[in-house]
Amino acid sequence: MAKDKKVVFVMVPFLAQGHLGQLLHFSRLISSYNIPVHYVSTTTHIRQASSRHQGWDLLAHDNMIHVHEFPIPAFLCPDPNPNAPCKFPSQLQPAFEASVHLREPVCKLLTSLSATARRIVIIHDYLMASVVQDFASIPNAETYTFQTCSCFFTFTYYWDYAGRPIAADDQILQELISTEGSLTPELLALGAKQEIHVEKSSGEIFNTSRAIEGHYLDLLRTLQVTKKHWAIGPFNPVDICQKPNKKRHKCLEWLDNQASSSVIYVSFGTTTCLTDKQIHAIAVGLENSGQKFIWILRDADKGDIFTGDVRKAELPTGYEDRILEAGQGMIVRDWAPQLEILAHTSTGGFMSHCGWNSCLESLTMGVPMATWPMHSDQPRNSELITKVLKLGIVVKGWTRENDLVGSLQIANAVKKLIASKEGDEMRKRAADYKNAIRESVAEGGVSRLELDSFIDHITRE
Structure with a gap:
């Protein structure tokens, strides 16, 4: 049953496969409440997400999930280098930087939707905060940052960054390995550009479940007391839907x-x-x-x-x-x-x-x-x-x-x-x-309750 047809979602994933797929799965969950979802990316990355989509029938949701592919200027990426000293996919950095060209078409879409929607809810990848920054000039729009990583990683990242302000009575935290060098300076610089825009976010969405990471969700909420958090995962289906007459791999x-x-x-x-x-x-x-x-x-x-x-x-x-x-x-x-x-x-x-x-x-x-x-x-x-x-x-x-x-x-x-x-x-x-x-995503389960809570929040009067 529809919660509120005057609320619309806009999903803005980062331009990498692991990010594209998660927000496409999340679109399915949101659309199950009869709330329209607009999924946006570049023409190339929409094609990529669609060709690799699995687990449920995207076409069966085309009346509620609206896909927008925006052409952007061509970007030249080098071939992957197996001998690179860092395993981070630096060959994709030009594509990551090209995401800046999505700002204008996304702004136009938001402006268009704002004319008929009571509220526009924008779910954006952390690294896409600058792309959606123009939401601030649209009075009926609000943003939520999607954290694509585990809550364990997110908490320990912020915990390290803040100088470990919370005492760790957890042996795992006391023995954390250093991950310095696991990211390139270029990606860190791109992330730094997002910080001023992320501050305007109304909360954070996690693709995880309290059944897996409840302890670290609690720690994160202690560390970020001013932010709202929803742990709604897993976004991917727990039961695989086979398309009729589709040949199996x-x-x-x-x-x-x-x-x-x-x-x-x-x-x-x-x-x-x-x-x-x-x-x-x-x-x-x-x-x-x-x-x-x-x-x-x-x-x-x-x-x-x-x-x-x-x-x-x-x-x-x-x-x-x-x-x-x-x-x-x-x-x-x-x-x-x-x-x-x-x-x-x-x-x-x-x-x-x-x-x-x-x-x-x-x-x-x-x-x-x-x-x-x-x-x-x-x-x-x-x-x-x-x-x-x-x-x-x-x-x-x-x-x-x-x-x-x-x-x-x-x-x-x-x-x-x-x-x-x-x-x-x-x-x-x-x-x-x-x-x-499976219990957590079923009716009455902890992830389902958090999803219901999020829907109640964004459809509030």
């Missing part, structure tokens, strides 16, 4: 023929670019582990994923044919349906870079992780998974150095997660978290 058909919890899924996300030596070591490690696997072997995203050549990683001679013929594994070089892979009963573990999307999707589907953080929030997410929730093992802890992880280390991590008593115990704990997360 070949890796899902392969999974159908594997034993329960016997396969490790290996994927390092859309921003990781590995060296040829590291790819070779992963290949050898996976094969020598003796365990079944699906490996998503793609290069990192470019600024425009639809143009130019894509580097094809070289594997040992005959490797792909050998592991496929032996029934041990499958290499996937295109975009893969990660939610569906994690939801499959044959998937028993996930080797991951620990981006928050991947962590949350793995938690939602009850799959423990082998963590290998590369940059940004990923080192702290790894600590959340392995130390706080105890749902993972470390393949490689984060360091500033681009060290080679050997095949033996990889093989041992895979065997430990998939074929050991410790791995079985993690799967049991992961199943408990999966159930708790």
Whole structure:
């Protein structure tokens, strides 16, 4: 039932895959209250978000989710560099900087909507605060900052920045690793430009659940007493919707023929670019582990994923044919349906870079992780998974150095997660978290109550 058709939402995600997808999922949740949502980005990034969308039918919501694609001047991005000293995807920085060109068309959209809406609610990525800054001149518009990272990362980031003003009686906090060097100076400078605009935000939205991060949500609220917070996640669906007559991905058909919890899924996300030596070591490690696997072997995203050549990683001679013929594994070089892979009963573990999307999707589907953080929030997410929730093992802890992880280390991590008593115990704990997360988003659950609270807040008279 409609809460208030005179309220409209505008979603403004940052120009990177992990950000585009989260706010598209959030659009689904908001539209379920019969509130119209306007999802905006560049022409290129709308195409990217649409082509990679998964888990629910976007077209079934086209009467409530209105997609706006704005052309911007061309931006030239270098190819991903596997030998870069920092694993942060600096090749995307020109695309990030190009987001400034969205300010004018977004302002025009907001002005147009303001003529017929009682209230415009703008949900913007932290790094897009400057793009929506003109909302301040529109009397019936208000903004909310979307924090794309885990609450654990967000709290510890602000806590460190403020000089750790709250005493840490938490052993995890006392032993936090330094993540200096996990971000480039260019991204930090872009973030600094947003601060003056973020101050005008009416609150913060988190894609997380108290079932996972309740303690750190409470700590964050203690640290930021003047801000409203809503923990509404996970935004991604907990039950996968299959489009009628849609052909399933070949890796899902392969999974159908594997034993329960016997396969490790290996994927390092859309921003990781590995060296040829590291790819070779992963290949050898996976094969020598003796365990079944699906490996998503793609290069990192470019600024425009639809143009130019894509580097094809070289594997040992005959490797792909050998592991496929032996029934041990499958290499996937295109975009893969990660939610569906994690939801499959044959998937028993996930080797991951620990981006928050991947962590949350793995938690939602009850799959423990082998963590290998590369940059940004990923080192702290790894600590959340392995130390706080105890749902993972470390393949490689984060360091500033681009060290080679050997095949033996990889093989041992895979065997430990998939074929050991410790791995079985993690799967049991992961199943408990999966159930708790599902309860949290169901009617009366903690995440659902926070979403209801947010809707009540923005539809207030």
